[in-house]
Amino acid sequence: MFKDFLVERKSWIAMFVALELLSLFIAYVDPTLPVESLLYIVFLSSCLFLVFLFYRYHKETRFYKTLKETNLTTSSSIEAERPFEKMVRDTITLQATELKKDISFKQNSLEKQKDELLSWIHEVKTPLTAMQLIIDRLDNKDSKASLQYEWLRIHLLLDQQLHQKRIPFMENDLYIEKVDLRQLVFSEIKTLQSWCMQKGIGFETVFEGSEVLTDAKWAGFIIRQLLTNAVKYSNETADITIRSFDYNGGTVLEIKDFGTGISARDLSRIFDKGYTSTSKHHDNKATGMGLYLAKKAASPLLISISVISTPGEGSVFTLTFPKRNAFNELSGM
Template sequence: MSIKDYLKDRTLFLLINFTLFIILCGIILLSNSNSKIIFLIFCIWFLPILSYIFVEFIKQKIFYTELNNLMESLDKKYLLSEIVKEPEFIEGKFLHDLLKRTNKDMHEHVKKYRDMEHEYREYIETWVHEIKTPIASARLIIENNQNGITKDINQEIKKIEEYIEQVLYYSRSNNVSKDYIIKEVSLATLVRSIVKKNSRDFISKNISIDINAVEGTVYSDVKWLEFILNQVIGNAIKYIKDRNGKVTISTIQNENNIVLTIEDNGIGIIENDLNRVFEKGFTGENGRKFGKSTGIGLYLCKKLAKQLGLGLTLTSKTGEGTKVSIIFPLGSVNLIH
């Protein structure tokens, strides 16, 4: 706030005082009084007014400068009213009170929607666990009635389970810290577990898998890593070539990280889609062509990887295949074995 702006805001007040002063001067001059009286009246009239304006300007400038500096330094700017000091001038007190009331109202609204989100998340998680019971029963029926039709049904149930798992992880994706257990993870064991989970798809599509170059140990959450890896391998299986399909999984140890790479020789991704594959809901050319993509899988992988402190990159060439790399930073304890 500059002195120019401050005086401009008080133009009307100063204009009225000057007008009254000029009228008074005219009356004094018409009464043939000593002109020195005019100067004396001017000093008595305007010196206190200008002094008051100057003092008020200093007070307000200090307050608004502090307010602006606090705002600039805060990451959570809505906390401004909680830490700013109450000013001494009446306008500042009124503004401070308004900020307090506004902040309180905002917190009430945030709490309301946070509670709604929490209830919705609890419902989704409960629903996911409940739906597993009829799915397990359906699988048991299939096991007791093996034929071509039940095998096809079993494959569709597997897809349903994958979508249900995706829903569960999506509902938890904003609260990873509450479901987060760090422990030592063998990448070879992790990869073998996911490959075994998808073994039927590898066999039915006649896809060869090479995991001999996987080694190393990292520290992370096994459950979340399994979900990410399963989504990536699932995509590789979906968009693999009809003949001579191959998926290669390997690791590379660098000085500061271990890179786990999943590479396929599938149909690949067109160049225009590469920058958007991690966007929520983006299905791209392949999704429209094959009708199998929801646009959620890679979005979730990227989101979970970020919260786990991992890197996730994707490169691809149309007709040649796709390569996805999961980057595990190595700290003082994350040493490869």
């Protein structure tokens, strides 16, 4: 900070040096003035000026050091001795107060929008349920299959939107318990049944490790996103392989599809928000949110998601559930 202080006071320093040089110049051109005595005076005044400079450095920078280490919420507690320091402190405090009011207003507005959207989603589920009952009564198999597929798409999009709004507050909604992974996976497969039948996709499942410690609702959401992604990009009549096994004290779930795969340039970005693909920009059905939300929801659950993919051969998404002792603080178990 001393360097910054010198830069800030360079005009003072330049003025002092100019005055001292002027004194020496006058003594040089005026033979009546003793140069040696004037040099002695310049030396003493320079020493005094250096002492004054160091004193002012400690005096003036104390306020700015405190200001640098203080956040906006505690700016009003900064000690200010001089008028300009008080002016700076009061201005910052006033701006901080206005910013807090603005943030509070925007948070309330966002919270209101979130509540309205969640209410709307729940309202839409009522006609969706009625539509499902109507579809179930249809006799035409082709029409029934097509309508069931479109119904499922709407259901999945609403479900994704619902969880997207809940994710920022999901830690308040967690209930950590022992969950049967096999039952959870089969429940999600059943949800996608009509879509899988339309594409002729089947499932091969092997569960060597089935019990995990997690939140069933959120874990189901994560698995749903991975299964939806696998079904969407799988080739028709290609099966999806699902297996689980115990590894290093935790449980691993692998979901393997034999679809288009993911290019190397996309692989590092597939979990980014809104990212779809560099090779499939014509795919208007992709929202770029499924894998992003899955990754986002996995973090509070201490679930690790990884992927291995080969273009043209398919992808393997791996969920690694945490060890039991990793959840001691969250579950109290």
